[in-house]
Amino acid sequence: MPIQLRWSDLDAYGHVNNAEMLRLLEEARIAAFWATDDPAAGATTAVLDSSPGADTLSLIARQEVEYLAPVPYWRAPLDVQLWVGRMGGASLEVCYEVCSPLGEEPAIVYTRAMTTIVLVDRASDRPRRISTREREAWSPYAGEPPAFRRSR
Amino acid sequence: MPIQLRWSDLDAYGHVNNAEMLRLLEEARIAAFWATDDPAAGATTAVLDSSPGADTLSLIARQEVEYLAPVPYWRAPLDVQLWVGRMGGASLEVCYEVCSPLGEEPAIVYTRAMTTIVLVDRASDRPRRISTREREAWSPYAGEPPAFRRSR
Amino acid sequence: MPIQLRWSDLDAYGHVNNAEMLRLLEEARIAAFWATDDPAAGATTAVLDSSPGADTLSLIARQEVEYLAPVPYWRAPLDVQLWVGRMGGASLEVCYEVCSPLGEEPAIVYTRAMTTIVLVDRASDRPRRISTREREAWSPYAGEPPAFRRSR
Amino acid sequence: MPIQLRWSDLDAYGHVNNAEMLRLLEEARIAAFWATDDPAAGATTAVLDSSPGADTLSLIARQEVEYLAPVPYWRAPLDVQLWVGRMGGASLEVCYEVCSPLGEEPAIVYTRAMTTIVLVDRASDRPRRISTREREAWSPYAGEPPAFRRSR
Numbered sequence: 001m002p003i004q005l006r007w008s009d010l011d012a013y014g015h016v017n018n019a020e021m022l023r024l025l026e027e028a029r030i031a032a033f034w035a036t037d038d039p040a041a042g043a044t045t046a047v048l049d050s051s052p053g054a055d056t057l058s059l060i061a062r063q064e065v066e067y068l069a070p071v072p073y074w075r076a077p078l079d080v081q082l083w084v085g086r087m088g089g090a091s092l093e094v095c096y097e098v099c100s101p102l103g104e105e106p107a108i109v110y111t112r113a114m115t116t117i118v119l120v121d122r123a124s125d126r127p128r129r130i131s132t133r134e135r136e137a138w139s140p141y142a143g144e145p146p147a148f149r150r151s152r
Numbered sequence: 153m154p155i156q157l158r159w160s161d162l163d164a165y166g167h168v169n170n171a172e173m174l175r176l177l178e179e180a181r182i183a184a185f186w187a188t189d190d191p192a193a194g195a196t197t198a199v200l201d202s203s204p205g206a207d208t209l210s211l212i213a214r215q216e217v218e219y220l221a222p223v224p225y226w227r228a229p230l231d232v233q234l235w236v237g238r239m240g241g242a243s244l245e246v247c248y249e250v251c252s253p254l255g256e257e258p259a260i261v262y263t264r265a266m267t268t269i270v271l272v273d274r275a276s277d278r279p280r281r282i283s284t285r286e287r288e289a290w291s292p293y294a295g296e297p298p299a300f301r302r303s304r
Numbered sequence: 305m306p307i308q309l310r311w312s313d314l315d316a317y318g319h320v321n322n323a324e325m326l327r328l329l330e331e332a333r334i335a336a337f338w339a340t341d342d343p344a345a346g347a348t349t350a351v352l353d354s355s356p357g358a359d360t361l362s363l364i365a366r367q368e369v370e371y372l373a374p375v376p377y378w379r380a381p382l383d384v385q386l387w388v389g390r391m392g393g394a395s396l397e398v399c400y401e402v403c404s405p406l407g408e409e410p411a412i413v414y415t416r417a418m419t420t421i422v423l424v425d426r427a428s429d430r431p432r433r434i435s436t437r438e439r440e441a442w443s444p445y446a447g448e449p450p451a452f453r454r455s456r
Numbered sequence: 457m458p459i460q461l462r463w464s465d466l467d468a469y470g471h472v473n474n475a476e477m478l479r480l481l482e483e484a485r486i487a488a489f490w491a492t493d494d495p496a497a498g499a500t501t502a503v504l505d506s507s508p509g510a511d512t513l514s515l516i517a518r519q520e521v522e523y524l525a526p527v528p529y530w531r532a533p534l535d536v537q538l539w540v541g542r543m544g545g546a547s548l549e550v551c552y553e554v555c556s557p558l559g560e561e562p563a564i565v566y567t568r569a570m571t572t573i574v575l576v577d578r579a580s581d582r583p584r585r586i587s588t589r590e591r592e593a594w595s596p597y598a599g600e601p602p603a604f605r606r607s608r
Contacts (some may be wrong), residue, residue: 004460007486008323008479010316012377017312018212019178022171023464030463034531060170062302063217070211073316075490116302150214150268156308159334160327160473164466164529171464175312182311186379225468322516323478330475363526364474366606369519420606454518454572 002077002102003027009073016071022063025096025113028080033058033094055122061091062116066148071110076101078110083143087135090127091118095146112146154229154254155179161225168223174215177248177265180232185210185246207274213243214268218300223262228253230262235295239287242279243270247298264298306381306406307331313377320375326367329400329417332384337362337398359426365395366420370452375414380405382414387447391439394431395422399450416450458533458558459483465529472527478519481552481569484536489514489550511578517547518572522604527566532557534566539599543591546583547574551602568602 011017085093098111121128163169231254237245250263273280315321383406389397402415425432467473535558541549554567577584
């Protein structure tokens with residue numbers, strides 16, 4: 001999935017700031033998961049209505065991010081690979097590899113990351129189960145967790 | 153350590169955004185670790201010169217963050233507890249608990265986090281060992297890693 | 305009014321980014337104008353309830369900003385002077401000078417700026433008149449507009 | 457020029473924050489002015505090398521921004537019109553209208569703005585004259601300043 005940098009994502013070291021990287025992951029999640037009216041979207045993971053007025057809130061419960069190499073400024077969009085890790089009752093893991101723009105050689109994996117999302121029912125303010133429709137939409141994109149180098 | 157929120161740290165859900173939380177951790181690290189000319193600083197962890205022209209670059213290699221509760225807007229500074237986890241040859245772990253402002257009851261732990269930092273020699277662009285002076289400055293602040301709820 | 309920089313306010317040129325400057329102005333406005341429960345605030349400009357659930361929304365209608373000198377990173381808070389310019393029926397001008405930290409010599413005026421704010425009634429979504437209480441609270445802080453160098 | 461919003465551009469009021477708007481203008485300037493190796497760019501305004509190592513620094517001297525209507529979240533890119541206002545010896549005005557995405561009806565002009573840029577020679581740290589090549593590249597895009605509603 002192409003994710004466009006902004007020049008202001010760089011910090012005073014001239015690299016994409018480590019906090020800003022989480023905004024890039026956020027943009028990738030939105031592109032992948034948020035429901036869209038676009039008929040071209042076809043069969044898709046985009047079944048989650050996370051708009052402010054929606055019934056479900058998707059809360060970030062955990063982030064794990066490995067920064068393998070500093071990300072310089074690119075005018076072409078970064079190539080963000082995104083897939084689904086473990087699905088629990090009310091939570092799911094979203095996994096990512098953030099890579100140099102498509103077509104650039106050599107291809108570089110800058111960052112590996114995993115986000116744990118909990119679906120929360122806005123009315124009750126409590127976690128709600130992943131629906132059958134959501135599970136079916138996301139299952140084809142399931143995969144192994146990222147190949148993190150370090151671990152606790 | 154008191155860390156002041158900005159109103160713009162909130163996102164459209166009205167909570168501190170998960171990416172913005174990493175900026176708060178960054179501010180806490182700077183307050184704790186960056187060398188200062190302030191004589192009031194006394195005996196201190198602040199022995200690391202991370203200014204842009206310095207010999208050492210402290211790179212973020214890994215972030216692990218657990219978001220336990222949404223952070224609302226506070227005008228009083230958040231209370232960020234910061235300590236040192238494992239020290240390796242060229243890397244160290246910085247551990248945090250981000251809490252409600254001091255004096256607020258009940259006290260709330262919003263976030264637990266751990267950052268792995270690698271010290272890089274700017275001239276050679278390669279990791280460099282933690283110096284004896286740094287190790288001595290940081291050792292009194294060593295502690296166990298944060299009590300994360302979830303793990304891989 | 306002391307306004308604390310964050311290291312991430314710097315951009316890749318190593319100066320506070322021009323957009324980020326508007327966040328600093330926002331923080332200065334909040335410190336000056338937003339109602340507070342703090343009894344130490346005493347007689348004050350802080351009579352405006354701009355909390356998300358409040359009756360009044362203060363919308364930014366216009367910003368005019370002159371950047372006189374690049375702002376480097378300071379650990380001590382910048383000194384932001386803030387006063388009230390012209391008050392209209394439903395709008396007011398907030399004027400600023402953003403200066404180097406108090407006590408630094410020579411003192412530097414980095415930025416002069418003016419924000420036009422319109423008070424909007426949330427229920428009707430239309431501008432509402434400045435109240436007598438607000439006008440009385442703000443009048444002692446009235447002054448001339450900033451001494452801009454350039455103009456249209 | 458299409459400029460993509462990020463969800464994090466929204467603030468707690470659910471609209472694009474007034475400071476964040478300046479980042480959108482920055483992205484539009486970069487897309488229009490920064491030199492590119494892309495041969496498809498053809499005859500173009502993109503003759504300014506503003507990369508960190510370049511000879512010229514383009515400093516923001518002044519911003520004037522009118523916010524005509526709050527900008528909601530759009531997944532489709534905003535349509536930013538950009539043209540050149542007055543060119544001085546070492547400075548130029550960049551003018552903008554930030555509009556709803558192309559094809560949306562009714563079209564909305566959200567923001568009008570003007571940025572004064574000063575070209576600074578990095579070696580001498582002093583303003584340098586706009587070159588003939590730059591003047592020729594930018595002249596076809598010259599126009600009247602934005603139709604601001606308010607003025608000093």
